Amino acid sequence: xxxxxxxxxxxxxxxxxxxxxxxxxxxxxxxxxxxxxxxxxxxxxxxxxxxxxxxxxxxxxxxxxxxxxxxxxxxxxxxxxxxxxxxxxxxxxxxxxxxxxxxxxxxxxxxxxxxxxxxxxxxxxxxxxxxxxxxxxxxxxxxxxxxxxxxxxxxxxxxxxxxxxxxxxxxxxxxxxxxxxxx
Amino acid sequence: xxxxxxxxxxxxxxxxxxxxxxxxxxxxxxxxxxxxxxxxxxxxxxxxxxxxxxxxxxxxxxxxxxxxxxxxxxxxxxxxxxxxxxxxxxxxxxxxxxxxxxxxxxxxxxxxxxxxxxxxxxxxxxxxxxxxxxxxxxxxxxxxxxxxxxxxxxxxxxxxxxxxxxxxxxxxxxxxxxxxxxxxxxxxxxxxxxxxxxxxxxxxxxxxxxxxxxxxxxxxxxxxxxxxxxxxxxxxxxxxxxxxxxxxxxxxxxxxxxxxxxxxxxxxxxxxxxxxxxxxxxxxxxxxxxxxxxxxxxxxxxxxxxxxxxxxxxxxxxxxxxxxxxxxxxxxxxxxxxxxxxxxxxxxxxxxxxxxxxxxxxxxxxxxxxxxxxxxxxxxxxxxxxxxxxxxxxxxxxxxxxxxxxxxxxxxxxxxxxxxxxxxxxxxxxxxxxxxxxxxxxxxxxxxxxxxxx
Numbered sequence: 001x002x003x004x005x006x007x008x009x010x011x012x013x014x015x016x017x018x019x020x021x022x023x024x025x026x027x028x029x030x031x032x033x034x035x036x037x038x039x040x041x042x043x044x045x046x047x048x049x050x051x052x053x054x055x056x057x058x059x060x061x062x063x064x065x066x067x068x069x070x071x072x073x074x075x076x077x078x079x080x081x082x083x084x085x086x087x088x089x090x091x092x093x094x095x096x097x098x099x100x101x102x103x104x105x106x107x108x109x110x111x112x113x114x115x116x117x118x119x120x121x122x123x124x125x126x127x128x129x130x131x132x133x134x135x136x137x138x139x140x141x142x143x144x145x146x147x148x149x150x151x152x153x154x155x156x157x158x159x160x161x162x163x164x165x166x167x168x169x170x171x172x173x174x175x176x177x178x179x180x181x182x183x
Numbered sequence: 184x185x186x187x188x189x190x191x192x193x194x195x196x197x198x199x200x201x202x203x204x205x206x207x208x209x210x211x212x213x214x215x216x217x218x219x220x221x222x223x224x225x226x227x228x229x230x231x232x233x234x235x236x237x238x239x240x241x242x243x244x245x246x247x248x249x250x251x252x253x254x255x256x257x258x259x260x261x262x263x264x265x266x267x268x269x270x271x272x273x274x275x276x277x278x279x280x281x282x283x284x285x286x287x288x289x290x291x292x293x294x295x296x297x298x299x300x301x302x303x304x305x306x307x308x309x310x311x312x313x314x315x316x317x318x319x320x321x322x323x324x325x326x327x328x329x330x331x332x333x334x335x336x337x338x339x340x341x342x343x344x345x346x347x348x349x350x351x352x353x354x355x356x357x358x359x360x361x362x363x364x365x366x367x368x369x370x371x372x373x374x375x376x377x378x379x380x381x382x383x384x385x386x387x388x389x390x391x392x393x394x395x396x397x398x399x400x401x402x403x404x405x406x407x408x409x410x411x412x413x414x415x416x417x418x419x420x421x422x423x424x425x426x427x428x429x430x431x432x433x434x435x436x437x438x439x440x441x442x443x444x445x446x447x448x449x450x451x452x453x454x455x456x457x458x459x460x461x462x463x464x465x466x467x468x469x470x471x472x473x474x475x476x477x478x479x480x481x482x483x484x485x486x487x488x489x490x491x492x493x494x495x496x497x498x499x500x501x502x503x504x505x506x507x508x509x510x511x512x513x514x515x516x517x518x519x520x521x522x523x524x525x526x527x528x529x530x531x532x533x534x535x536x537x538x539x540x541x542x543x544x545x546x547x548x549x550x551x552x553x554x555x556x557x558x559x560x561x562x563x564x565x566x567x568x569x570x571x572x573x574x575x576x577x578x579x580x581x582x583x584x585x586x587x588x589x590x591x592x593x594x595x596x597x598x599x600x601x602x603x604x605x606x607x608x609x610x611x612x613x614x615x616x617x618x619x620x621x622x623x624x625x626x627x628x629x630x631x632x633x634x635x636x637x
Contacts, residue, residue, distance in 0.1 A: 051550075053377055053379065055283040056281060056282050057282050057283070057284075058287065068376075069375055069376030070377040071376070071540075072544065072548065072549065073550055074544055078496070079545060082411065082545075083552065085411065086408075086552055089410075090406070090407035090410040092403070093407045093555075094556040094560060095555040095559040137566075172283065173380040173381060174380065175382070176549070177381070177559065178558045178559065179550035179555070180555045
């Protein structure tokens with residue numbers, strides 16, 4: 001660690017751990033309860049929201065297997081607002097009419113690192129696992145997606161905001177008929 | 184009566200008669216025997232899209248694909264030739280290569296260690312001479328090649344039928360339109376990354392037909408995108424333009440944004456600096472089409488394409504062009520795996536390519552605002568097609584679906600400058616009827632029997 005990094009690196013207090021964990025659970029609750037407007041409020045204005053594709057590669061067990069060129073999401077705050085607007089203010093978003101029941105199971109929250117960014121805001125690099133389950137109509141089988149997320153969670157004016165999320169699915173062939181949810 | 188796995192020739196001839204009346208019995212969307220017959224007669228006999236050449240950049244590159252249930256290993260050899268093999272070890276049948284893509288000189292089976300080079304040659308047998316001796320000829324045990332492999336405009340196809348007509352003949356007058364879509368730039372097109380893959384509970388005929396020959400659905404299935412201003416908010420969009428029926432069940436819709444015939448964004452919104460190159464590479468009629476229309480259609484049976492221009496979801500002004508190719512890989516009567524590729528001109532500026540890709544993600548593919556609703560509706564057709572009434576083959580419940588739009592009512596445009604039979608409207612079932620006619624002809628086709636030498 002060089003001197004500059006040492007100055008910027010933050011210790012991860014118990015308080016921060018609890019707050020960030022609660023932030024992620026709160027976020028999952030807003031999504032599950034379909035309070036998408038409330039969810040948008042948790043996102044930083046400059047959010048990076050990506051989902052690259054998982055592929056199967058040849059090699060040993062630990063060979064990298066994400067194809068960053070191939071993606072499912074590449075969003076900005078404004079594009080996420082458009083996605084929510086489709087659900088909230090049009091009458092024909094058939095994929096979500098009526099909304100399937102969905103749960104985000106978030107676990108394995110691991111705060112890797114905290115830094116003070118150039119604007120003087122605290123930013124924490126946070127890993128978590130997700131299991132998304134969805135049930136539609138009278139379906140006897142439920143769809144699922146799972147994987148991990150790499151987030152940057154930032155404190156802006158005393159409020160926690162999601163500044164970046166990269167979603168890594170574990171399925172190379174997605175197990176849902178669409179991605180009309182947020183992960 | 185001769186039986187094809189539970190379906191008689193008479194059943195098929197009756198279907199053909201129904202199609203002539205502009206209706207398709209609903210049972211064919213969910214029947215297991217029909218599905219099994221299709222796998223043999225449609226997927227085993229037609230040219231199947233495997234990859235775009237830009238997915239196999241260097242010698243040694245490979246991708247693995249599927250033709251329905253047949254695993255395919257597609258390689259680029261040292262000399263740059265494209266080869267396709269059954270991805271199965273010739274010793275005991277193990278799936279040889281499990282990766283989706285990569286680059287390597289040889290493939291070793293994990294079962295007993297047989298090794299093949301990327302030309303399909305068996306180059307290594309573990310303790311070979313000791314157990315098989317010199318008398319076993321290795322060449323007899325090379326990887327089994329796909330009988331026919333060929334490419335057109337960078338699109339690589341394979342055909343499992345040793346007696347298949349050439350790719351060129353099969354594509355027929357579709358080639359003229361593929362030239363237009365894929366050949367407008369000097370450097371051709373390139374794919375962006377690995378294909379997106381997802382599974383929908385739907386019959387492959389429903390997805391293929393809906394995407395390729397049914398612009399009529401857009402006005403309602405995709406109403407939310409119209410309301411948001413992502414697609415033109417005209418109740419008749421995308422009805423304006425021409426539906427062109429081509430050889431062998433292929434076809435294309437040349438969609439206009441409105442009834443003026445002049446696109447508000449010339450050349451599909453591609454950078455103006457590229458227009459002279461398009462003009463140079465296209466003939467006059469192709470040039471006019473690229474300048475003023477957008478394309479959606481398919482190569483029969485299960486390759487769909489869309490070359491359209493749509494906005495980014497983040498409200499930034501401007502429309503970005505992309506070319507999407509997709510394969511509907513049948514997995515079961517009620518299950519299809521969608522493989523979806525984004526393509527854009529290799530010569531386009533890098534910044535434009537990325538915007539084109541992000542526009543594609545926002546509108547098509549499983550996360551796309553338009554396609555999300557398509558998948559929902561495809562699966563709803565399945566949900567309603569399995570019962571006694573829908574599955575009734577005697578049609579005593581009137582269980583047939585309506586393909587009457589435009590039938591005997593809309594006449595071809597005799598002055599249309601391109602090949603094929605072009606109707607001056609895209610809200611038509613003419614292309615769907617042509618696809619289903621090809622389907623029934625393939626199901627009825629007898630394998631050519633070579634006469635014995637006596």
